[in-house]
Amino acid sequence: MYERLATVEQRFEELEDLLAKPDVFADPQQYQRLAKEHAELSPIVEAYRRRRKLEHELEENQELARHEPDPEMRALAREEVTRIREAIAATERDLRVMLLPKDPNDEKNVILEIRAGTGGDEAALFAADLFRMYSRYAEERGWRVEVLDSHPTGIGGFKEIVAAVNGRGAFSRLKFERGVHRVQRIPATESQGRIHTSAVTVAVLPEAEDVDVQIDPSDLRIDVYRSSGPGGQSVNTTDSAVRITHLPTGLVVICQDEKSQHKNKAKALKVLRARLLDIMQSEQDAKIAQDRKNQVGSGDRSERIRTYNFPQNRVTDHRINLTLYKLESVLGGNLDELIDPLIACSQAEALKDG
DSSP states (O other): OHHHHHHHHHHHHHHHHHHTSGGGGGOHHHHHHHHHHHHHHHHHHHHHHHHHHHHHHHHHHHHHHHHOSSHHHHHHHHHHHHHHHHHHHHHHHHHHHHTSOOOTTTTSOEEEEEEEOTTHHHHHHHHHHHHHHHHHHHHHTTOEEEEEEEEEOTTSOEEEEEEEEESTTHHHHHGGGOEEEEEEEOOTTOSSOOOEEEEEEEEEEEOOOTTTOOOOGGGEEEEEEOOBOGGGOBOOSSSOEEEEEETTTTEEEEEOSSSOHHHHHHHHHHHHHHHHHHHHHHHHHHHHSSSOTTSSSOOOTTSEEEEEETTTTEEEETTTTEEESOHHHHHTTOOHHHHHHHHHHHHHHHHHHO
């Protein structure tokens, strides 16, 4: 590990020298690339230097504890030795996590797909609840949410809603949300007061860039038609809705939220590109590892990951057996108490496998 850290520090110092040269500013792309690498290495180098400083302090205090004639000073030095050893151990843990291989998608924007599953209208209502939850979470983190396509029901739910979540690190945190979310509550229409169980599927895809997925225009069939709202009501008198079929895979993407055919087509292509990237990466992951050992759960969308129990005010994440009795807070967008432990568990698994 320390050989790697020495190499990282050397590269960090090279980058500092390069960024100080005036000619680097002449090429904005090169400057941006070097500055990004410098920013990524900075916390690792700071922790490495902090550890070296702690080692030096440890040696000084060990020397004091052995040879200082004043008993009080010796006792203080021994206390410092204990504290510094704990600080070194914590810094080493941090460094091991920092050196873990990065998910190349972590900094990407997200295509978020929420679909009502078993439970009919109740599932559609919960799909709307989840979309509000993620929208509030995104707002708290300064991310922007843009609806790409939606299929609302007449009572305020969604059969399906697809949105782009744009913001630094969006995928790194939201990727743990993919899977089946189960809700247990008494529907407003339930006269007997019985608890119903419904399910909603959440897919979280990294937004694909043109360089990630090349689409041959001849592989696409593009159909346009008139948009329609809930119950078949016409919301548009022009052919603005767009359906794109990717012929080699059979993937179909529909976008009709915009009044402009051009905008709907651009949104549909964005979703299609993300879905194709997801297929490519899933195939690659299956070849590289057995069901992605270094992730919490398999990431399979058929896997039940979380239960929201309204009568008990309870949220349970089944992957790490974590239960919180603050359902309203979680649905209000306070997801960090669920996501942070999932990230910590994922890192621990990766360290163990490594």
